[in-house]
Amino acid sequence: MIEKTYFGEGKNIEFKREIPQKHEGFLKDIIAFSNCTGGKVILGVEDGTNTVYGIGEANPFKLSDDISNMISDACTPQILPDITVQTLNGKTVLVIDVAPGKFRPYYLKSAGKGASAYIRINGTSRAADGRMLQELELEGQRIYYDTLQEIGMEYDENMAEKLCSSMKKTVLSACKTEEEKAEVQDMTLAKLEDMGLLCKIGCDYAPTHAFNLMTVNKVRYAKIQCALFKGVNRDVFIDRREYKGPIYEQIEEAYQFVKRHINLGAEINGIVRRDYYELPVLAVREAIINAVTHRSYMDDSCIQVSIYDDRVEVYSPGMLYGGLDLEEALRGKSKCRNAAISEAFHYMKIIEGWGTGLGRIRNSCREYGLREPVIEESGNGFRVVFYRKVVDTDQNIINKDTMITSIDQKICNEDQNVSSESQKTGSEFTKYEGMLKASGITNIFIMNIKVVYHFNGQNVFKQSDVMKCLNCSKSKAGNVINAMKRAEIIRKVKGMGPGRYRFI
Secondary structure: OHHHHHHHOHHEEEEEEEOOOOOHHHHHHHHHHOOOOEEEEEEEEEOOOEOOOOOOOOOOOHHHHHHHHHHHHHOOOOOOOEEEEEEEEEEEEEEEEEEEOOOOEEOOOOOOOHHHHHEEEEEEEEOOHHHHHHHHHHHOOOOOOOEEOOOOOOOHHHHHHHHHHHHHHHHHHOOEEEEEEEOOOOHHHHHHHHHOOOEOOOEEEEHHHHHHHOOOOOOOOOOEEEEEEEEEOOEEEEEEEEEEOOHHHHHHHHHHHHHHHHHHHEEEOOOOOEEEOOOOOOHHHHHHHHHHHHHHOOOOOOEEEOOOOOOEEEEEEEOOOOOOOHHHHHHOOOOOOHHHHHHHHHOOOOOOOOHHHHHHHHHHHOOOOOOOEEEEEEEOEEEEEOOOOOOOOOHHHHHHOOOOOOOOEEEEOOOOEEEEEEEHHHHHHHHHHHHHHHHHOOOOHHHHHHHHHHHOOOOOOOOHHHHHOOOHHHHHHHHHHHHHHHHHOOOEOOOOOOOOOOOO
C-alpha cells in the first residue's frame, strides 16, 4: 500500500488501477488538474485500497505515448502532461504529472465546454458551473473581472472625485510620520483609469466593477456577514451584523466587530500595565483584508466572519486563483484575481506587500504562542481559522468595548452598547421553561427556543423567521417549531396564511 501524500498534496493526487474502457473517467481528472492547481494521476495503484498493482506486462514507454496521444486527441486546448515511470513495491507504475494550464478552460472536444470543463474541489473532479466557467474563460484571456465595465451604471464625475478624496484620506491616516504624508501623491481620474477603477468607452470614462464596489456597491452579495455564536457550532448566535457599502469600509467594520467580541487581558510589569487581546488582532485584520481583496466577486456568496468559544473563522468565496496552490501561497507567491482592487488597496496602504499576508498571519500566531492557524481551501472557498486561548477566569479578562459578563445576560444593540432587553426576555421566558422541561424538551432546544422568543416575542412568526434568527436549515427550524408545539407554548394563527404561529 502507498499513501497519496507520498506523491504530494493528497487532494491533487488520483490513483487509477488501470485506464477505464470509457476514457472520460480518466480524462476528467486530467482536465480538472489543468483547470486548477495541477496534479498527478498514478496509474497502477488502486484507489480506495491504495494497493500497488502496477501496469502488468504493458510496455511502459508505449503506454506513455498512447496516453499522451489520447489526452491530446480528446482535450482542448492541448494538454501536454509529463509522464514518468516509477517502481513501487517492485512493480512498475506511471506518474502522469499535469501542470496548471495557461489557456483555460480545458474541456473534452466531444462533449463541449459547458458539459466537460471540470474543476477540482475537495479532492474530487466535477463539472464547472456557469459562474466558474466564466471565471476560467476570463482567466484564460488574462482579463480581470473587476476591471470590466459595470454595465448599467452611469459615470458620475462627482462620485469619482469623491472616491479620489476618500482614497487619499485613507492613505494619509495610515501614514506614521509627516515625511510619509508628504510623499503621498494625489489620486486623480487618470490614476483611477490606470488602476482599472475606470475604463474608457470611446473618449468617455465609464465605471468598472471595481468602481462600483469601492463606491455605491450595489452588488447584494459583496458584503461581510459577522456573527458571534454561543459554543463551538452555529446552533445559537448572540450577535449578528451585515456590513455593506464600499468594500474598504467593510474591512474596518468587520475588524471592529471581532475586537468587540474577543477577550482583552492585562499584563502588569512593575508600574506599567499593557493591555493585549487574546488573538493577534492585526493578523485577524489581515485575514479579512485578504478575503475582501482576493475573493471571487463573480460568486454570489458573502464573506463570513464567525466567532466561536474556541476559534475565529474568516471564510471568503472562491478558491486560489490562476493555478496557485496552497503550498506556494504559504511561501509568499501571489496571483492577483482582482487587479484594480489590489492596486487601489496598495495605494491606500490597506495591503502592505504582495503575497506576504498568509505568512504574517502564521508568524503572528506563533509569536502569540497560539496553535497553528488553519489556512485551507474549503469547498469552493478559502478559510482561515484562528484558535483562541483558553482563558483562566482569575486573569480578569474583560471585553473592552461591550463589557459582556454573561452571554445569556446581555446582547449588543445596533449601536454596540449592551442592552437590558435580553434580561427582560429572560425573565419573561421563564414561564415557558417549566412547560418545555415538563414536555421532555432538551436544554439545547430550550436555548434555541429562547433565541426565537427574543427575536419574535409576541409577534407572529413562521418557519423562515426561525431559520433566520437561528441561522439554521429548514429541517432544524421545523424541529424547533415541533418542540414548541409539543410543549404547547405556541398556537397557530389563522387568517394570515399557513404556518403562522404566536407564543401563548
